[in-house]
Amino acid sequence: MRGQASTKTIFAFLGPAVLGLALVGIAPLLYAAWTSLHFFNLTKLKRVEFIGLENYWSVLTDEVFWQAMGRTFFLLCTALPLQLAFGLGIALVLHKPGLTILKTLARLSLVLPMATTYAVVGLLGQVMFNQKFGVMNQLLGGANINWIGDSTNAFAMIIFWDVWQWTPFVALVLLAGLTMVPGEVEEAARLETKSWWTILRYVQLPFLLPGLVAVLILRTADTLKLFDMVFTLTRGGPGAATEFISVMIQRVGFRAFDQGLASAQAIILLIITIVLARIYIRSFYKEV
Amino acid sequence: MNLKRLLCSAALSGFMATSAMAASHSWDLATAAKPYVGTTVDVVFLLRPGYDAIEAMLPEFEQETGIKVNVIKHPYENALGEQVRDFVAGGDLDVALIDLVWIGNFAENDWVMPLADVQAKFPDVVDPELDMDDFFPLVLNAFGGWNGTIYGLPVDNYSGLMFYNRCMLEEAGFDGPPKTWEELKDVYGPALTKDGKYAYALQSKRNETQSADSFARMIWPFGGSFLNAEFKSNLNSPESQAGLKFRQDLMQYMPDGIVAYDHAEVVNGFAQGDIAMITEWSAFYSSVMSPDTSKVADCVEIAPEPMGPAGRKPALGGFSMAVASQADEAEQAAAYLFIQWATSKANAVEYVERGGVSARQSAYADPKLAETFKYIPALVESWQEGVPEFRPRFAEWPEITEVVQEWGTKMMLGEVTTEEGAQEIGTRMESILAAAGYYSGDKPLAQ
Numbered sequence: 224m225r226g227q228a229s230t231k232t233i234f235a236f237l238g239p240a241v242l243g244l245a246l247v248g249i250a251p252l253l254y255a256a257w258t259s260l261h262f263f264n265l266t267k268l269k270r271v272e273f274i275g276l277e278n279y280w281s282v283l284t285d286e287v288f289w290q291a292m293g294r295t296f297f298l299l300c301t302a303l304p305l306q307l308a309f310g311l312g313i314a315l316v317l318h319k320p321g322l323t324i325l326k327t328l329a330r331l332s333l334v335l336p337m338a339t340t341y342a343v344v345g346l347l348g349q350v351m352f353n354q355k356f357g358v359m360n361q362l363l364g365g366a367n368i369n370w371i372g373d374s375t376n377a378f379a380m381i382i383f384w385d386v387w388q389w390t391p392f393v394a395l396v397l398l399a400g401l402t403m404v405p406g407e408v409e410e411a412a413r414l415e416t417k418s419w420w421t422i423l424r425y426v427q428l429p430f431l432l433p434g435l436v437a438v439l440i441l442r443t444a445d446t447l448k449l450f451d452m453v454f455t456l457t458r459g460g461p462g463a464a465t466e467f468i469s470v471m472i473q474r475v476g477f478r479a480f481d482q483g484l485a486s487a488q489a490i491i492l493l494i495i496t497i498v499l500a501r502i503y504i505r506s507f508y509k510e511v
Numbered sequence: 512m513n514l515k516r517l518l519c520s521a522a523l524s525g526f527m528a529t530s531a532m533a534a535s536h537s538w539d540l541a542t543a544a545k546p547y548v549g550t551t552v553d554v555v556f557l558l559r560p561g562y563d564a565i566e567a568m569l570p571e572f573e574q575e576t577g578i579k580v581n582v583i584k585h586p587y588e589n590a591l592g593e594q595v596r597d598f599v600a601g602g603d604l605d606v607a608l609i610d611l612v613w614i615g616n617f618a619e620n621d622w623v624m625p626l627a628d629v630q631a632k633f634p635d636v637v638d639p640e641l642d643m644d645d646f647f648p649l650v651l652n653a654f655g656g657w658n659g660t661i662y663g664l665p666v667d668n669y670s671g672l673m674f675y676n677r678c679m680l681e682e683a684g685f686d687g688p689p690k691t692w693e694e695l696k697d698v699y700g701p702a703l704t705k706d707g708k709y710a711y712a713l714q715s716k717r718n719e720t721q722s723a724d725s726f727a728r729m730i731w732p733f734g735g736s737f738l739n740a741e742f743k744s745n746l747n748s749p750e751s752q753a754g755l756k757f758r759q760d761l762m763q764y765m766p767d768g769i770v771a772y773d774h775a776e777v778v779n780g781f782a783q784g785d786i787a788m789i790t791e792w793s794a795f796y797s798s799v800m801s802p803d804t805s806k807v808a809d810c811v812e813i814a815p816e817p818m819g820p821a822g823r824k825p826a827l828g829g830f831s832m833a834v835a836s837q838a839d840e841a842e843q844a845a846a847y848l849f850i851q852w853a854t855s856k857a858n859a860v861e862y863v864e865r866g867g868v869s870a871r872q873s874a875y876a877d878p879k880l881a882e883t884f885k886y887i888p889a890l891v892e893s894w895q896e897g898v899p900e901f902r903p904r905f906a907e908w909p910e911i912t913e914v915v916q917e918w919g920t921k922m923m924l925g926e927v928t929t930e931e932g933a934q935e936i937g938t939r940m941e942s943i944l945a946a947a948g949y950y951s952g953d954k955p956l957a958q
């Protein structure tokens with residue numbers, strides 16, 4: 224039919240992408256699913272055997288797994304609101320007219336934390352939060368706070384670094400949302416009311432919603448797979464205070480070498496992530 | 512560990528070495544290496560002084576043999592994972608670097624060849640001067656042997672030693688280090704913990720440091736152990752509990768946040784003069800003695816670890832190098848030549864002088880060496896009293912150590928009592944051992 228591409232053309236365009244995705248995404252996922260149904264320990268490969276859903280049962284009944292999951296969601300519930308609040312504040316300030324050069328500089332500087340490698344953030348944290356020599360205690364007037372060796376402080380430190388690194392991302396996404404608000408609508412609203420809250424709630428928020436949903440999904444997924452920074456900073460300790468779910472999966476898979484169990488944990492984590500993403504989209508996402 | 516089998520194996524190696532001597536009247540390294548000129552040997556090294564020492568000596572070996580040694584360096588924490596992945600994938604490694612707690616794993620997976628098999632396969636490369644009896648028996652047995660068979664030759668060998676700051680102790684009125692752990696806690700602890708300084712620091716970070724340097728160090732001198740004769744948990748025995756409770760009591764004389772201290776933090780704290788005593792591996796000797804890295808180099812003295820009610824039982828750690836089964840024949844022979852050379856009697860003194868810790872008894876016979884390296888008398892004494900199963904060396908240790916690290920740290924933080932923590936570790940440890948087949952008789956009770 225004229226105007227429609229032939230099947231061959233469609234395959235030619237889509238094929239490489241689908242093949243690439245299958246190779247780097249689908250195949251490892253299928254292999255992980257296969258592994259999760261087996262006793263598969265890298266140091267006991269002579270004993271690889273099909274064990275059905277036993278690994279899944281072990282994960283679902285393991286309180287350590289659920290404690291790590293609870294810890295991860297607690298991090299999400301504490302860090303994300305802070306990121307949203309600070310991010311929205313920064314976005315609103317940058318959205319105001321005037322001070323163009325300063326705003327450009329501010330936008331550029333916002334990219335720096337995001338561009339810092341996770342592992343480097345952890346290593347920086349080790350130095351800056353060192354009890355004796357760290358700059359953080361110096362900034363607090365020579366306080367003697369034990370950051371890394373105390374369970375509560377170590378958790379607070381992780382929240383601090385997560386907020387530091389990802390608030391700029393939230394700010395930039397929300398700033399993009401604010402620029403979508405038609406100028407005449409915002410101008411008309413400002414003639415109607417002087418309340419910034421009313422403008423934010425009824426004029427700007429509808430345009431921010433798609434960005435907010437994206438932030439929710441991405442930050443939830445990021446928190447669930449948060450690993451590098453925590454591994455280099457606290458290695459999950461002290462005790463299990465900062466052992467988030469991805470740190471735990473790495474421990475089981477690559478330090479205890481139980482790939483079967485780790486794969487089952489990862490598949491369960493994937494399911495939880497997909498379910499949460501669907502809930503976010505259904506609950507919050509609305510076309511403007 | 513079946514000592515008889517081990518001795519037989521050692522004797523067999525000695526016999527083969529003797530046979531090789533008879534067969535080869537004028538053995539020398541260059542001639543033995545001739546068929547393998549141009550071969551590259553891939554080996555994992557750690558970022559530690561003992562490996563820097565071998566690296567500094569390597570050009571001599573490469574020049575004499577024409578064998579190229581490709582060194583791949585890893586921090587300790589990555590070394591096991593990297594090697595496991597290499598062996599599982601049939602990678603390039605020709606020499607396995609084996610921590611004493613990995614030996615069961617490497618041997619049971621056939622990733623490394625028994626020494627006797629290598630010597631039988633390549634009789635021409637066996638140095639008649641190998642002299643297996645010259646290795647400290649405890650070290651050869653613990654680091655290189657598994658279930659009666661010798662696999663590797665000891666290379667970077669440690670015993671836990673007490674490093675103490677003589678100046679701080681003298682200032683507090685002590686003319687020597689504590690003889691017992693109780694004395695350290697009850698007498699030295701209160702006297703030396705003041706003005707931001709601490710009497711003692713026990714590295715306890717949640718990694719192998721927690722299991723080996725902290726947890727195991729405290730249970731053995733008090734008569735405790737990980738497992739009893741039936742391979743059931745012994746951690747709730749009165750002796751093990753005494754050790755674990757002692758550790759809790761001793762924490763009042765350690766810096767805050769000691770559960771976040773690894774070797775680097777403890778050694779640094781000692782080298783800065785903030786901590787009066789530490790129990791550390793002999794490998795850190797050069798760090799605390801060098802004026803470049805230590806403010807207290809002139810005050811450092813070294814003694815064996817204090818004794819507990821059950822004796823000294825110092826921490827034992829270290830490595831062996833073994834020939835990888837996955838290497839091709841030329842690489843295996845070249846790898847053996849390299850291992851034999853690196854651990855040889857002839858090179859032992861130079862190795863020590865360059866910062867390594869040799870397992871050769873003959874290296875320490877020269878009293879002048881002991882004058883230069885203060886740790887030697889304490890090390891030699893410690894190696895008479897160590898326990899090979901200080902940490903169980905079976906294949907399940909990587910899983911068990913993760914459990915010990917988690918619950919050991921929780922105990923120190925006061926999140927669980929020593930009894931609760933020991934119960935958790937015991938239950939999980941027994942579950943791992945049951946799954947591995949120790950209780951059903953599928954595996955021998957070797958650790």
